[in-house]
Amino acid sequence: MIDWPLVSVIIFLPLIGALIILFIKEDELTSINIKWAALLTTLGTFILSLILWLQFDYSNPSYQYEEKFRWFDDFNFFYHVGVDGISLFMILLSTFLTPLCILASWNNIKKRVKEYMLSFLFLETVMIGMFASIDILLFYIFFEAVLIPMYLIIGIWGGNRRIYASFKFFLYTLLGSVLMLIAIIVMYRNTNSMSIDFLQGNYFSYNTQLFLWLAFFASFAVKIPMWPFHTWLPDAHVEAPTAGSVILAGVLLKMGGYGFIRFSLGMLPEATEFFIPLIMTLSIVAIVYTSLVALAQTDIKKLIAYSSVAHMGIVTIGIFLVNQQGLEGAMMQMISHGLVSAALFLCVGVIYDRMHTREIEFYGGLVQRMPLYATVFMIFMLGSVGLPGTSGFIGEFLVIVGAFKFSSYVVIGAAFGIILSAVYMLYLYKRIIFGTITNNKLADILDINTREKIILIPLAISVILLGIFPNLFLDPMRLSLELIITNYEIANAK
Amino acid sequence: MLNNIYNIFFIPEIFLACSSFVCLLFGLFLKKNAFRQTSNLAVFILLLTILLVYYDSESNFANYKSLFSHSSFINFFKILALLGSIASIIISKDYFLGIKLKNFEIPILFLFSTLGMMLMIASNNLMSMYLAIELQSLSLYVAAAIKRDSISSAESGVKYFILGALSSGILLYGFSLIYGFTGSMNFEDISFYLSKYDNLNLGLIFGLVFVMVGLAFKVSAVPFHMWTPDVYEGAPNSITGFFAIVPKIAAVALIYRFCLVPFENFYLEWSQIILFLSIASMFLGAIAAIAQSNIKRLLAYSSIGHIGYILIGLVAANDDGIKAASIYMFSYMIMNVAIFTILLSLKVKNEYLINISDLKGLSKSNPIVSLSISIIMLSMAGIPPFIGFFGKFYVFIAAIEQELYVLSVLGVLASVISAFYYLRIIKIMYFDESKSEGIINFQISFQSKIILSLSLFLIICFIFYPSLLINISASLTI
Numbered sequence: 001m002i003d004w005p006l007v008s009v010i011i012f013l014p015l016i017g018a019l020i021i022l023f024i025k026e027d028e029l030t031s032i033n034i035k036w037a038a039l040l041t042t043l044g045t046f047i048l049s050l051i052l053w054l055q056f057d058y059s060n061p062s063y064q065y066e067e068k069f070r071w072f073d074d075f076n077f078f079y080h081v082g083v084d085g086i087s088l089f090m091i092l093l094s095t096f097l098t099p100l101c102i103l104a105s106w107n108n109i110k111k112r113v114k115e116y117m118l119s120f121l122f123l124e125t126v127m128i129g130m131f132a133s134i135d136i137l138l139f140y141i142f143f144e145a146v147l148i149p150m151y152l153i154i155g156i157w158g159g160n161r162r163i164y165a166s167f168k169f170f171l172y173t174l175l176g177s178v179l180m181l182i183a184i185i186v187m188y189r190n191t192n193s194m195s196i197d198f199l200q201g202n203y204f205s206y207n208t209q210l211f212l213w214l215a216f217f218a219s220f221a222v223k224i225p226m227w228p229f230h231t232w233l234p235d236a237h238v239e240a241p242t243a244g245s246v247i248l249a250g251v252l253l254k255m256g257g258y259g260f261i262r263f264s265l266g267m268l269p270e271a272t273e274f275f276i277p278l279i280m281t282l283s284i285v286a287i288v289y290t291s292l293v294a295l296a297q298t299d300i301k302k303l304i305a306y307s308s309v310a311h312m313g314i315v316t317i318g319i320f321l322v323n324q325q326g327l328e329g330a331m332m333q334m335i336s337h338g339l340v341s342a343a344l345f346l347c348v349g350v351i352y353d354r355m356h357t358r359e360i361e362f363y364g365g366l367v368q369r370m371p372l373y374a375t376v377f378m379i380f381m382l383g384s385v386g387l388p389g390t391s392g393f394i395g396e397f398l399v400i401v402g403a404f405k406f407s408s409y410v411v412i413g414a415a416f417g418i419i420l421s422a423v424y425m426l427y428l429y430k431r432i433i434f435g436t437i438t439n440n441k442l443a444d445i446l447d448i449n450t451r452e453k454i455i456l457i458p459l460a461i462s463v464i465l466l467g468i469f470p471n472l473f474l475d476p477m478r479l480s481l482e483l484i485i486t487n488y489e490i491a492n493a494k
Numbered sequence: 495m496l497n498n499i500y501n502i503f504f505i506p507e508i509f510l511a512c513s514s515f516v517c518l519l520f521g522l523f524l525k526k527n528a529f530r531q532t533s534n535l536a537v538f539i540l541l542l543t544i545l546l547v548y549y550d551s552e553s554n555f556a557n558y559k560s561l562f563s564h565s566s567f568i569n570f571f572k573i574l575a576l577l578g579s580i581a582s583i584i585i586s587k588d589y590f591l592g593i594k595l596k597n598f599e600i601p602i603l604f605l606f607s608t609l610g611m612m613l614m615i616a617s618n619n620l621m622s623m624y625l626a627i628e629l630q631s632l633s634l635y636v637a638a639a640i641k642r643d644s645i646s647s648a649e650s651g652v653k654y655f656i657l658g659a660l661s662s663g664i665l666l667y668g669f670s671l672i673y674g675f676t677g678s679m680n681f682e683d684i685s686f687y688l689s690k691y692d693n694l695n696l697g698l699i700f701g702l703v704f705v706m707v708g709l710a711f712k713v714s715a716v717p718f719h720m721w722t723p724d725v726y727e728g729a730p731n732s733i734t735g736f737f738a739i740v741p742k743i744a745a746v747a748l749i750y751r752f753c754l755v756p757f758e759n760f761y762l763e764w765s766q767i768i769l770f771l772s773i774a775s776m777f778l779g780a781i782a783a784i785a786q787s788n789i790k791r792l793l794a795y796s797s798i799g800h801i802g803y804i805l806i807g808l809v810a811a812n813d814d815g816i817k818a819a820s821i822y823m824f825s826y827m828i829m830n831v832a833i834f835t836i837l838l839s840l841k842v843k844n845e846y847l848i849n850i851s852d853l854k855g856l857s858k859s860n861p862i863v864s865l866s867i868s869i870i871m872l873s874m875a876g877i878p879p880f881i882g883f884f885g886k887f888y889v890f891i892a893a894i895e896q897e898l899y900v901l902s903v904l905g906v907l908a909s910v911i912s913a914f915y916y917l918r919i920i921k922i923m924y925f926d927e928s929k930s931e932g933i934i935n936f937q938i939s940f941q942s943k944i945i946l947s948l949s950l951f952l953i954i955c956f957i958f959y960p961s962l963l964i965n966i967s968a969s970l971t972i
Binding site: 071072073074075112115140141144145147148151152155156162163166167170171174175178179181182185186188189 | 817857861877879883887890894895899902903907909910913914917920921924957960961964965968
């Protein structure tokens with residue numbers, strides 16, 4: 001094992017990079033230095049997080065690389081971080097996507113490069129910190145601090161309606177998370193502990209659980225987002241700059257799913273049992289409804305945003321099936337969606353940078369001019385549809401297998417959603433890529449350049465890798481998920 | 495022990511009173527630079543007073559037991575008030591020189607008002623409490639109207655005076671009822687007398703309500719807040735800064751002590767009043783601030799909202815509540831010092847900044863300042879990882895300890911509403927495109943710079959070592 005504080009280094013390395021950037025004076029010449037500093041920091045963080053994976057002990061279901069320091073003298077709040085099978089891939093997802101985001105913004109962010117990079121590095125710190133916290137207060141602080149950089153990213157570098165979108169994003173998610181704060185304090189008052197580890201075996205009385213569950217639900221359902229709390233997402237996605245959408249879809253939505261697994265399942269099992277029908281209903285409505293809405297969109301980003309809501313519906317079904325296949329499927333779907341939707345947003349960014357529009361009607365016949373682009377776009381499109389061999393398939397397949405144990409109605413709903421997802425994605429692909437070029441402005445559009453290849457090819461490789469070798473990812477998380485399921489079953493058997 | 499007559503001068507309040515007179519004479523006989531010199535002297539005096547309060551563990555003042563009391567809670571708030579007034583004297587120096595208001599009486603008014611506040615915090619008797627309140631209020635009435643040739647300043651002074659006098663009258667009437675029904679002015683005696691009864695009789699309830707109204711006026715809790723926005727707006731900026739930072743500290747300490755010492759056994763009676771004041775203040779503070787275009791009015795409503803949160807700690811009425819109040823008050827003071835330091839140094843076209851919309855484009859012309867304002871605003875909104883979050887967090891811990899779930903949920907909802915207007919300021923600085931750049935000047939003196947950096951340091955770095963403040967506030971007894 002490693003005897004230096006690896007997790008803390010991974011958490012705070014981006015912040016140190018941000019501090020260095022803070023002291024670089026920004027002008028025309030030095031903005032390139034700022035970009036390089038940000039890129040190198042995030043790459044360094046990614047490499048360190050790979051060590052986390054390589055040194056990970058697959059046979060240990062609980063937290064590894066733990067670090068614990070006393071933080072408050074009067075209450076049992078600790079600076080307590082660590083990684084288990086569930087958080088490992090969430091951290092990897094964050095560290096993998098952030099350098100890609102920095103690269104994706106290399107040329108198209110022209111104003112306030114310094115603030116932009118500062119926001120991204122701060123965002124990376126809080127994202128990793130959130131997934132790595134074992135103390136709930138620490139978790140909460142990181143969870144809310146995410147709002148600050150994201151608010152700035154949408155508000156400063158966003159599109160025309162960026163101010164509306166940024167306020168909606170901030171206030172909507174804040175409203176959810178403040179209720180969680182109350183729930184956290186109630187939990188602390190009941191148990192005198194803030195350790196996620198401790199609380200996962202320590203259950204509250206039934207009525208308390210119901211209220212706590214609702215408070216956590218308010219926060220995570222907005223974050224993930226579940227229908228009908230999803231309305232902030234299309235606005236935020238459409239107005240955010242490309243890299244902002246990537247992080248939003250790739251990582252921030254996963255905070256909701258992660259929270260459901262850790263808090264709802266892990267700490268409030270009896271209440272979860274009670275609320276499962278609600279979740280299943282909302283998820284199926286979300287899958288079917290948002291898929292249909294996605295079908296009707298004219299803006300590419302909005303279409304992908306709605307498809308995210310539908311995919312997250314599959315995730316919530318998987319989580320609340322509370323069986324091995326369901327949870328593994330949900331985790332795989334989250335990782336897969338993190339890669340695929342991030343990649344799709346990057347693909348939209350590629351053509352948006354060239355044409356400055358995201359209207360579907362504007363495009364058509366891109367395959368004539370951009371064959372390479374058409375190829376990578378196809379990989380991600382198929383990943384989103386869930387074609388066997390891509391990452392999307394594993395998640396959806398496992399969730400459906402798990403759902404058969406629960407109820408065939410849920411299976412029908414989920415399967416219907418998957419068919420619809422094929423419909424809107426293929427239809428989208430047909431409209432922008434196939435056919436002949438009808439719009440004269442597209443006549444001399446260029447294929448993806450080296451920088452874009454560097455961004456998109458790793459994503460394409462990992463989408464296929466995930467589809468062909470799912471065990472690479474499933475093995476480390478299996479025991480941690482089993483632990484949660486066992487705890488859940490013991491609690492409900494009582 | 496008064497075994498030596500000179501020891502009397504080492505009692506902080508007596509020291510402060512005597513040196514304020516010395517300071518007054520000093521200013522009177524100075525020919526040049528009277529304002530600057532008296533300000534410096536006033537800061538020095540206040541620093542010495544802090545030392546005296548800090549080392550005054552076996553208070554000689556306790557010899558006046560029937561009039562004043564002595565506890566760690568009192569000392570903490572006294573030091574807080576002294577720090578606040580030091581900060582506001584330092585940051586307002588350049589502003590007064592800038593608007594050519596060089597009356598050397600200003601720092602002396604601050605000194606007397608601070609003295610009044612120290613007495614207010616320590617008072618243990620209805621009579622001494624009333625006199626202390628009057629001492630600090632009278633100085634503040636004059637301070638609000640100090641810019642004699644400005645109509646708005648005079649208006650705010652008169653408004654403040656009339657409403658303040660009215661509330662003092664109500665307060666006094668309440669005192670007389672309490673005295674009439676208990677036969678004592680002393681807090682402990684009242685408490686002892688009341689401990690024999692299970693309920694308050696009608697006369698005492700009226701007395702309690704009247705006193706609560708008067709105190710609510712002093713802390714500017716809704717519905718007795720009407721003076722706050724007007725006085726904040728009309729008074730010169732630096733006086734507004736003083737109003738925002740210091741008197742609130744004393745008034746909050748007083749309302750805590752008044753509820754928890756003489757009436758501690760009658761929680762049910764006063765907690766309903768405080769509960770209403772708290773909820774109303776949080777929501778009105780949050781909603782009314784949204785429509786403001788004047789930064790001083792906005793900060794007035796924001797301070798009303800903060801008072802609502804501080805009063806949650808009083809509704810909880812437990813040790814955690816006292817702890818929460820002291821942490822919240824500390825964070826409130828730090829955040830207000832920081833924001834007013836910036837406001838007193840920002841000039842738009844050679845005028846001091848008033849309209850929020852003038853902040854447009856600040857992030858381009860002055861990135862560091864706009865970053866600082868953003869951090870302060872986020873901290874005031876209670877977004878982690880800044881100090882404002884921990885103030886709110888502790889308040890909610892206290893409330894949930896007492897099982898006040900509805901109150902805490904209402905509190906967090908109000909904090910979401912109030913986040914909107916704090917975010918609006920960030921939006922104006924960062925998101926709005928400005929065509930006219932370079933009209934905003936930021937000039938700050940070296941001393942104010944120290945104050946600003948120190949307070950920003952505390953806002954940002956509190957999270958790394960919270961135990962320092964928390965251990966102090968956990969040890970406070972009322």
